[in-house]
Amino acid sequence: MNYCRLEYLLANRKDENCGTTQYSIKARGKVTTVHHLCSDIWQRISEYFEVKELFNIFAHITSEADQILFGTSNHYQLRGLIMDNNVTDLPPTLNLICIVSLTLYDTCCFEIIQQCMEIRSLKLIGEAKWITSIIRQISQTFYKLEQLAIMISGIGSLLEVLIFVVSITSLRRLEICADHFMEHQNDFSPVMASSNLEQFIINSCNMIDWNDFSYVLPCFVDLHLLSVSLLDDQQKSIPSFNFQNLRSLNIGLREISFNWIVQLVATMPNLAKLKLNGLVNEDGFVINQRWAYLLKSTSSITHIFVNVFLQQDTCSYFSEAIKEKLSAFCLNLTSSDDDMDCSIADENVNRWWNLKGTIIKQGLTV
Template identity: 45%
Template sequence: MRTTIDRLYPDIWLQVFEYFNAQELCFSLIHITKQADDVLFNINHRFCLRGLVLDTHVQILPEQLLLRQVISLEVHQNNHLDNIQQCLELRSLKLIGHPEWIISILERISQANSELEQLTLVVPGIGLLHNLFASISSLLSLRRLEIYGDQLEERIKSGTSFLAQTKIEQFIFHSCSSLSWNDLSSMLPGLFNIRFLDITLLHLSKTSLCSFVFPKLRSVSLILLEVSFDCIIQLATTMPSLSKLKLNGLVDAEGFVVNNKWLSLLESCSSLIKVTVSLSLEQGTNCYYNELIQTALHGLNLNLRYIDDDYEYDLDRDNQFRWWNLSGVMIKKGGHMFEKYQTPS
């Protein structure tokens, strides 16, 4: 028995629409049949729209579209959505624009929406970071926060202290601007409940580390720029529940390769069981071509590799500075540490 498209039951349309995002549904699949439109726009079917993107190219939304159906939304500044507060079921929101505009949107969202769990902010610079955090504190259901400063190098301006404690469990922060741990100190109390941290640390020193402790933090991913190993150890002591640590970026040799302190890091945090490393270093061609250094690192399950393809050729030349990659995964099993090797200074 054959069935024509206009005779498909609503539950069939529900399954079909699950394969498409909101953009495709609202602008490509609308008005296929009356039954399909009824599934899309009748609130009784409780169909949820995911992945709706409102940028400067989207001028008009379908008149039948109920914003309370949208659970995942991306909004660009200068779009034509003036009633975002009607998105009562919104779970995930991404805002792209200047901080002042984003703050105004968050104020409207916080007055109407109590379901928002994930928030992503993309701003040109992080000068108004304190103000952004202050506007986020009223989103009581928020569990994941991502902030990206993707264009300008900008100093963080003094602003409202972020003292209200939130329920945020995952925090991702990456910026092109110079950032120190001290810059975040006034915001840390609001991150008391975080369990996952992914952050770019461009500057970190012992004097910038505050005494604040992350009691629930279990997984940390850091992008480093010339941060000393001692600072990483000190940072780990503020995370008593830390179990996984991932280190990327650019570092120097001291503590990472020569006279390495990896065992000290593992010992500084008893809960730490896994450290993933992918670091770049610039050093003399022949400096690391040393059996004792390589043996010590292999004992920690780390590999020091010369990046350039002309490695054999450069070994015959003067000790020139070249790029190296230090990578590997260290795992502590059953409370036992790796065997400690002595490396030359």
């Protein structure tokens, strides 16, 4: 049997009190039992289950499966271990050196982070002080960590986290989420080494201060993707450096001027995809449209994804002239009102408008 062509696993584990366990494998119309599966196949199967599920479902089924679950070899990789306050114990034979994916809550009473030296993906959930202490511990010892996700409850310091994160030279993807980021004084200027980070995603319920953010961006020289959830209209600076390797930019807007976006994109000579969402003013977006100018700001751009909202009390947006100009860039402007009729009586009624679409540079005359 060619197990590389395995299509799917049918597992039907009966009630443990019955003392019987039945498994079957279907591949190319042939049926066999799990006892014929070699250890390599069990290793592939283990990649689709969390660690606790593996022990609960497959323990003591076959000797090959037990080699992964109870063996002393570090060759196997186990993923999906979640440590929170619901975890009261761990399988005594669990080899933590085999864990490659770990989610850790600050409520967990287990001190296992230093034993999981082979981790490729780590997710930390808790308060800022605890998260910073964990990152400080692993920054000089985790040489294989490629993905780090940080979920900060309450107020956190973006810069303090990044100071330690950039020293993890193996890190390629970083995602930071926080309820609120504290602001720093203008004279706060941390010294950080260059990072190998390729993807940086940052989300917050409050505004993100671009001026603080710009302190750390120069160290991300290899950045390919940057996503920032919410920037406001208090931006005071445009980066004095170029994002030479950035290919994709996703920014949430709150009334940021169109001109600031053009200046920012101009620092990204290899940008291919730009995503704009949030709340905007009409200038540049609807009135005095500058979409063609934005496309010209960097020659490499191919797509601009737009999904923005604006509030206006004018009926002029119903005019076909405005719609035709936007339609030329594959953009559609719609009102939140169900009734699209415009009259003098409701001319001064505030409406929410949604400007949405995908601008594809190919085929456009700019």
